[in-house]
Amino acid sequence: MPQRHLPFPSDLPRRPVFESVATFALLAALLYLGAAILVPLVLAILLAFALAPLVTWFNRRLRLPDPVAVILSVALALATLAGFAFIAGTQVVKLAAELPGYQETITAKISGLQEQFGSNTLLDQIDAAIAGLSDQMAGAEETRPGAPIPVTISNEIGPLGILSSVLGSIIGPVATVAIVTVFLIFLLMGRGDLQERFIRLVSAGRYSKTNIAIADASERVGRYLLIQLAVNTAYGTIFGIGLWLIGVPSAVLWGLLIILFRYIPFVGALIIAVVPFLLAFAVDPGWxxxxxxxxxxxxxxxxxxxxxxxxxxxxxxxxxxxxxxLSAMFWATMWGPVGLILATPMTVCLVVIGRHLPQFQFLDTLLGSEPVLSPPERLYQRMLRGNTEDAIEMTEDHIEEHDTQHYLDEVMLPALRLASNELADGPEALPQRRQLVQSFEALIGEVAKVDWPEHSTLLLIGGRTEIDECAATLLGIRLANEGITSRVLPPVAVRQEAIGRLDLDGVEAVMLVFMGDDIRAQARYVARRIGRMAPDTRVIVCALHELSAQESTETLHVDTVYRSIDDAVEGALTSLRQLEISELHASGKTEPFAGAGRGDDALGQAIEHIADTFGIPFATINLLLDDRHAEDEAAFRLTSIVAETRQPLIVHSQSPHPLVGDNAYLQTNGIDLYAAVPLILADGTCIGALALLDYEPRAFGAEEVAQLEAAAQDLVQRFGDGGAVAA
Known part of the structure; x- marks a missing residue:
């Protein structure tokens, strides 16, 4: 049998790494070699971002045609640049004429420093340079009018050579400005067509995401350029005025130059500020x-x-x-000083591309400022490392911004889900699971103070692992916040060697909490053993993994299956309510507002009479503990607001309300008016709300609110405190 050569495992990842490095090297070479073409084009694109709002303003406000608006905007930009260059050039000429007068001050200062600090190589070199400059100036002064002029024979350059030299020094910048201007005009005039072509080229049919990416890039780059221009201008103005007040020569020049140099990240302002510092050293005899x-x-x-x-x-x-x-270093290497100015805007564009295009997502990860891990992922990593202090600090910050319940539901529980998916049930991951549990217990001790009872009618047990026990603890905290006591036990309590010693005296329900998907065998085993030990005890499963959605009470041989912690809490509240109702009927009392929602009993007829009195098509009472009125979460939220505030709540679907928000319930059901008042029993308990619903716009004033409150009090007296029995 012929032998086949199998590649070593270490050889397998080399090809993609080599391809990535080769691609990066090729792009860098193209950027470096194509600088003469790419630099003017990139400058024009960035200027187009900055000038596009001005062109739009000319179009919309002054009603100028687009070509006129473009030409006018570009002309204003060139005029500003020319004015900047003229003022800077004037200041340079003035400074050059004043420099020789500062030599004596510099020499005196250096001599004073030498006397104070002794001989110093650097100071000696500076002094020698100044002395040489002085000799040159003295030699120049000897060539005065009337003095013999020394004659030397040399190959002088003619007028044509001088003209060629001057043109050669200025033709490069002038050509660059001309090319950028032409690019800029064409980009602004054809911006709509170019955008459509770009969308067609890169969208791959996903026009929505491409439009979002373009809008995001335009907004971020344009806003950055405009804000930085404003900040740099204010910075340069204050710096120039300050230097002028201090007395530094050519203060206007340094103010103008620092506006330009601040586009260089981090060190641009310092580079130009060193020059006025040296002038201040040279001009002032003191310090x-x-x-x-x-x-x-x-x-x-x-x-x-x-x-x-x-x-x-x-x-x-x-x-x-x-x-x-890093971007500044890279682009400076590629394109020199211009690359420093272009570094930040181009990096912003790369980050936006990585944020919206999946194939370039690594750019957003490497260069972006947003956290690359979600809060659950960050918490999970800290818990795995045992970095409890950092995890507690992160927890406190999140709770301060939101609340404890939001942290437990939106951060802690997803972190446990990540742990369940990643850490296997076997012994190889046991050290990591224990480290995670220790961190979890430390965090829970900081954010939730729960006194677990020694005995309870409800047992919460982790189904298989320590992570399941952590999830059971979160469920127990939620139940405690709702006033339901429970007891949390570890998974070992239902293992084969320990389940026989499980104390089930007085226990009405055992709830197994599973974070993983492999739950059938364990749930069946526990249900079978508990059924033998305590036949009256209900066995409930809370399956939190999405892959366990196919499991049911029949497949698991249990009484109830919940798919989330919210469902488990709601189920526990419903069971408690049913128990209260049973005890109420056993004692011979009637439930407050028994028969609510039925039109053939006394309560239903009373509610219909209230609706007829107000001339509104529908009236209802919504009870907090009545499942029939809590199925719609948005409607139940309105009732909860009335019960919590104990104040009337008047909401119109088209008018925002600070407590209700987007009025989702009203808008979804076509309701224009929601008017509700609380139902408060004689003992002070608020059990729900009396609400009027109208599908037509109408006002509901203070007099009508008072009338509705009186109707609610009448209902409480007749039906709320056991005054009537359900029909």
Whole structure:
């Protein structure tokens, strides 16, 4: 039999890694070699993001045709750039003329430093450089009018050579500006067509997601550019005015340059600020000007970077600081100084692409500022590592933002579900499960104070593992919050070697809680053993795994199956209510508002009379503990609001209400008016609400509210405190 060569396992992942590295290297080479074409194009695209709102404003507000609006917007941008360059050039010429006058001050300061700190190599080098510069200036002064002019023979460059040299130095920037301008005009004029072509190219039929991605990128990049322009302008204005007040030469120049250099992440402002510091050192014989300049920069920069920008930017970029730093290094290597300015906007675009296109999701993970793990995943990782302190801090932050119940339902329970899916039932994962349980117990001790009774009529038992026991604990906390006492036991209590010693005296129900999907054998075994030990004890299963949805009471041989903790809590409340009703009838008393919702009894006729009195088509009483009125969660929520506030609640479907929210119940059922008042018994217990429902718009004033409250009091006196027996 011929032998086949099987690849080593270590060889298998090399191909995708090699392909990724090769693809990255190819893209980097294309970016580097194509800089002459790509840089003007990228500059034009970013300027198009910034100028698009201005073009839209010209179109909508001034009713200008699109070509006119585009040309006008580009002309304003070029005029602003030209004005910036003119002012900066004027300041440079002025500064160059003033520099020779600062030599004596610099020499005197360096001499003073040498006397104070002794000989220093750096100071000696600076002093020698200044001395050489002074000699050159002195030699220049000797060439005065009337003095003999030394003649040297050299190959002088003619006028044509001078013209070629000057043109060669300016033609590059001018050409770049011209190319960017042409690109910008065409991009703005054809922005609609280009967007449609881009959608067609990348959408793959998913137009909705592509439109969302384009809108997100436009909003984030445009908002970032405009906000940074405003911040940089304010920064440069304050910095220039401050330097002018201090007395630093050419303060306007440094204010203008710092506006431009702040587009370079992190170090741009510092790079340009060093120059006015040196001038302050050269101009002032003392040290006040230098110290004031440094202090101005530190206060302004720290305030802007740590207070102003975080509040203004918010999540406009969605890029992490580390990603911005790495991006700046990469693009500076590719495209030089221009790459530093373009780094952040281009990184924002990459993050948006990764956020909306699945094949590029790794970009959002690597570069984005949003947490890559959900709160349950973060909590699960901390519990696995035993990082209890960090988990407690995360828990406190979440509870402060929401509440304890939201944390238990939306963070802790999903974290346990992750643990159940990942950690096997076998002994190999036992150390991790124990570490998880220890962290869980520490967290529960911080967020929920529950006194577990030694004996209870309801036992909550983890079905198979320690994780199931944790879920049972969460269920017990929920029940305790509803006033139902229970006792939580570990899975070992129903193991073969221990179930015979399970104390079932006075226990009415045993609920097995399972987080996993393999529950049938264990549930059947426990149900069979408990049925022999205590035939009157009900066996309930709370199956929390989605794959166990096919299980039923018949397949598990139990009395009831719940699919969620909410269902289990609701079932326990229903059982408690049924028990209260049974005890009430056993004592010879009638249930408050017995027969609610029936039109052939005295209570039903009284409710119909209330509706006729108000001229409203429908009236009802909704009781908090009546399942017939709690099936609709939205309707039950309205009743709960009335019961909690003990105040009338008047809601119109088209008018927002601070307590109701989006009025989902009214809008879904076509109800325009919901008017309800609480039903309060003689002992002060609020058991529900009397509500009027109208499908037509109508007002409901204070007089009608008082009339409805009187009707509710009459109902309580007649039917609420056992005054009538159900027909």
């Amino acid at each position: 006040n000007m230098l110290l004031l300049s440094v202090g101005l920069f530190l206060v302004l920069d720290l305030t802007t970077a740590n207070v102003i920008e975080p509040r203004l930017y918010g999540s406009s970029t969605g890029v992490s600081p580390l990603a911005i730093l």
